[in-house]
Amino acid sequence: MPENLNLHKDKLFENIFNYTCGGIAIVGIKGEWIKVNDSVVKHLGYSEEELYKISFQDITHKDDLDIDLDNMRLLILGKIDNYQIEKRYFHKNGSIVWALLSVSLVRDSQGGPLYFISQILDISKQKGDRVQLEILLNVTKEQNNRLSSFADIITHNLRTHASNLLTLFEFLEEESHSLVKDENFELLKESITNLNETVSHLTEVAKIKSVEEGKVVSLNLCEYVTSAIYNVSALAKNTNCTIENQVDVFHQVSAIPAFLDSIILNFLTNAMKYRSNDRDAVIKLSSEIKNDYVVFHIEDNGLGIDLEKYGDRLFQMYKTFHRNKDAIGIGLFLTKNHIESLGGRVEVKSKVNEGTIFSVYLKSA
Template sequence: MSLIKDELFENIFTHAHGGIAIVSLEGKWVKVNKSICELFGYSEEELYSLSFQELTHRDDLDADLESMTYLIEGDVDSYQVEKRYFHKKGHVIWVLLSVSIVRDLDNNPLYFISQIVDISAQKSANWHLQFLMNVVKGQNEKLNDFARIATHDIRTHVGNLGSITEFLEEDIVTIIDNDNYKMLKESILNLDETIEHLNSIRLDKPKKFNSLNELNLSDYVKKAMYNISAIAKKEQCQIINHVDKDVMVLGIEAYLDSIILNFITNAIKYKSPNRDPIIEISTSTKGAFVILNIKDNGQGIDLEKNQQKLFTLNGTFHKHHDSRGVGLYITKNHIESIGGKIEVESKVGEGTCFYIYLLKA
């Protein structure tokens, strides 16, 4: 039976996937398995002539020796630590080291049993993630600074434009009846309102889905249509609004403004060169969602070719001088941040329909 146990132990020790080693109380490698040799790049003979102290990164050595002392003195039964070793070729290896101690019948320490798992890949991934998080944090700080400056400076310009309209009304009494002037004045008011919404987002903590505002979808569609009325007129675009006036959704004011405006302006921007643009806006319901459908008769999108990059940053699929691949990316993030989602159907040469799922109020 003893022979069988010895053979079983030898097989487990030799063929274990992880590194297993028997280490003397002085730190010499007494017995190592194949995984240990592969991990450090040394042969068995080479390792037996070395101590673990010689392979340990100096910044980790004191902590390791201190833990070993606790183990020898019986203060702990085992310990586990992340530490660094040096490979034979010189590079650093990060490992998860688990150490226990074997004692004789009189409780005197005999040797250590060490289990060593290579975690270099995980460490590298963690460092990469931390680096990216630091980059994102820096970018967010820059964006906050930009938003702070932008909302302040643009509001100043909006105030100035408002004053100019007042001067024009004083100097040209009949201008208030001019349709183009009416659109200009209304657009200035809408711009001021949008800046107010953006500023409130910048100052407030991020909202949760259950603290979103109840918004009348029809009002926001009408507002978006009015804001681009001059563009629609110039491009001879017909916008057909079938949205029921009583449809209520949950959202954030500035986000809903931006979402609707982006899809309508894109529909005009990517109109077909062979016909006047027509945009149909309607709604339907599905479970907890109100679906805002924005359908156009424009160029269409080759979804088979562009599906994967449709909502990605810098993803463009039309040759237009204003295409930056940013609008849809930001819009998708806005939709998802208020608990919604987006789907699309399109056919090249016929047009596109975006289905925007918004939480029902």
């Protein structure tokens, strides 16, 4: 190879070593710094001369030193070819520098260890962001726990007081017949009844919490759909509703039995409740696999929903979209929360006077 080409090659390697944005260092077998590039100097705050007078052990956090030295020994013994760890260095100003350290070993022609090549990537910002995120998540978890406890206490107390009010009212109704005819007494009765219903709804909402993974089991979707159809068979007959079950018999979902029952029944009864008087009601149930989910489709030919008008409020509590006297706006809210507590989601397509398709994404078992 011509001498000028060798010189050019040497210069090229020197430029790569000096100007790469990541830290590169040649480290001796005992841990002494042999050569460092500008990035190492910048990351650690020491000049080249200062680094050459110390070893990496001198500026490594004590909690990270043993794992680094152990891996070095494994390299020298030939049991590993390289290693990568996260470790902490002390900056010259005393601050902590988090680094992603990648190390390989160069040997001589007889296989003896010569020196280590270390790549040092400063990840202090990423680690700081991760710590902040963990703190935020811990605070959020604590706040959620407090809110959950608060909701439990409030709903328990409200339920107790509402129940007492209803009992007192019933005593008055039995003992004071003259009050029964009073218009204000009737208004009071209606208010107490509504209060009890509201407390009942709030109690159901308070029960919805994130589900622990261990409580979720593998359930056959078709079996639960078949059971739900049987449970609403009388209602379907009375409303001239045909339910077509095309759910795949092999589809298994990760869910809690009571939640899956509730989800299916709510969508079935809603489809019957909001049927069109212009045609016989038909509900088609089917399922498919999409990535890690079993997608359960509930398609009806009912009244449909104006999604442009109501789409953003569809699953909110106490929101109703048809003049149905039985509608209270709690079913879809609870159903959506059950689905999301299982790690799923729900999507909806609908056209007014044509029908609606709800697509429930449940984690595949």
